[in-house]
Amino acid sequence: MIGGQFIHSIKDLIGESKEKKKVELPKEDEQPHIPTKQEEKKQINTVPKIRDSSPSILNDTVAFDCVLVEGKRDQDIALPHTEMQQQKKAEDLGESLLVRPILNTTQTTISHASQTPSFKSQSQIIDGKALSTKIREQLAKQAEKFEKKNKRKVGLAVVIIGDDPASHVYVKNKIKACEEIGIKSYVVKRDINTTQDQLVEIIQTLNESDEVDGIITQLPLPRHLNEAEILELIDSRKDVDGFHVENAGKLFTGQDSLRPCTPAGIIELIKSTKKRLEGKHAVIIGRSNIVGKPIAMMLLEENCTVTICHSRTKNLARHTKRADILVAAIGKKEFVTGDMIKNGAIVIDVGINRHEGKLHDDVNFEQASKVASHITPVPGGVGPMTITMLMANSIKAASK
Numbered sequence: 001m002i003g004g005q006f007i008h009s010i011k012d013l014i015g016e017s018k019e020k021k022k023v024e025l026p027k028e029d030e031q032p033h034i035p036t037k038q039e040e041k042k043q044i045n046t047v048p049k050i051r052d053s054s055p056s057i058l059n060d061t062v063a064f065d066c067v068l069v070e071g072k073r074d075q076d077i078a079l080p081h082t083e084m085q086q087q088k089k090a091e092d093l094g095e096s097l098l099v100r101p102i103l104n105t106t107q108t109t110i111s112h113a114s115q116t117p118s119f120k121s122q123s124q125i126i127d128g129k130a131l132s133t134k135i136r137e138q139l140a141k142q143a144e145k146f147e148k149k150n151k152r153k154v155g156l157a158v159v160i161i162g163d164d165p166a167s168h169v170y171v172k173n174k175i176k177a178c179e180e181i182g183i184k185s186y187v188v189k190r191d192i193n194t195t196q197d198q199l200v201e202i203i204q205t206l207n208e209s210d211e212v213d214g215i216i217t218q219l220p221l222p223r224h225l226n227e228a229e230i231l232e233l234i235d236s237r238k239d240v241d242g243f244h245v246e247n248a249g250k251l252f253t254g255q256d257s258l259r260p261c262t263p264a265g266i267i268e269l270i271k272s273t274k275k276r277l278e279g280k281h282a283v284i285i286g287r288s289n290i291v292g293k294p295i296a297m298m299l300l301e302e303n304c305t306v307t308i309c310h311s312r313t314k315n316l317a318r319h320t321k322r323a324d325i326l327v328a329a330i331g332k333k334e335f336v337t338g339d340m341i342k343n344g345a346i347v348i349d350v351g352i353n354r355h356e357g358k359l360h361d362d363v364n365f366e367q368a369s370k371v372a373s374h375i376t377p378v379p380g381g382v383g384p385m386t387i388t389m390l391m392a393n394s395i396k397a398a399s400k
């Protein structure tokens with residue numbers, strides 16, 4: 001029951017009731033909602049007590065974010081830099097077998113997609129936007145085929161709770177992609193006062209709807225809500241984020257499943273380089289449930305040798321310098337520097353570091369592109385592919 005009313009169908013969820021349960025797309029130039037004094041007072045009085053042990057799927061990312069904010073834990077992650085510098089010195093003295101970056105090979109001048117000045121580079125840019133466009137053209141054909149056969153569009157429901165501006169931008173981009181491909185989106189937008197029971201009821205209704213093939217709850221949820229419970233409640237066949245334990249377990253055991261979108265997109269980006277993956281050493285920085293752990297499984301599936309590094313890894317640069325494929329999902333601006341990268345490596349910058357509403361590279365692009373053979377830009381690399389994979393998962397879920 002929501003606000004004293006039973007939800008009977010998806011129309012009740014997304015339609016406007018007497019209480020104006022508003023479901024709307026953010027406008028292009030929409031500013032984050034700033035609560036009035038009255039609204040603020042109401043929120044303080046009605047937001048349930050924060051559970052202190054609500055497990056979060058974003059835990060590891062959040063931990064890295066904390067590193068940024070709280071100087072104390074920063075040392076934990078800053079340490080490898082010092083060790084790295086020591087190692088660099090050792091290498092310069094000829095004590096290492098690692099190949100030093102060759103900077104004088106044939107170089108082309110490129111411009112970073114995010115408008116930094118031109119500089120010499122020997123890397124090829126892995127263009128996530130262009131690859132996305134190509135894949136989305138195929139997905140649009142599949143969505144059309146589905147519609148012809150089933151007399152309805154593939155349906156994706158996006159649940160968003162609260163006013164987090166970054167989350168609203170993500171949702172807006174997902175809806176735009178749906179429109180582009182021919183997927184029907186159902187946006188269920190609720191304010192921060194939404195209770196766990198209300199959210200449970202929303203998910204149950206979406207689980208039961210014949211029009212909805214895929215469901216995502218935009219993360220992070222407000223802290224008073226139990227994220228893990230909600231993610232487990234989503235029907236695993238509609239779990240197009242691939243976060244349900246059943247889908248995580250299937251990935252772990254090599255079974256066909258709905259797979260997390262960011263790692264799935266990373267695999268496509270790496271494969272687009274046409275480099276052979278088998279036997280390559282892949283090093284991942286970050287161990288989140290959304291990126292680090294699943295990408296490790298997927299690269300293992302591609303017969304890579306995989307190392308997962310994280311905030312407590314000792315001598316990080318020693319690991320990263322051995323990576324043929326380096327995936328950086330850290331959340332710390334330009335954390336990976338040129339001297340941490342093996343010459344000729346494929347570098348994937350997940351760019352999950354958000355500061356003042358803007359995404360920043362986890363990798364120092366200018367330095368890295370003098371060493372790597374291929375590199376993804378931020379923005380325009382992993383981001384567009386994540387949304388494309390969400391679309392692919394929605395069509396896959398509908399077609400089962």
Ligand code: GUN
Binds near residue numbers: 220
């Ligand atoms: N918040 C940040 N990334 C994601 C994602 O991939 N899926 C969902 N549901 N929320 C997110």
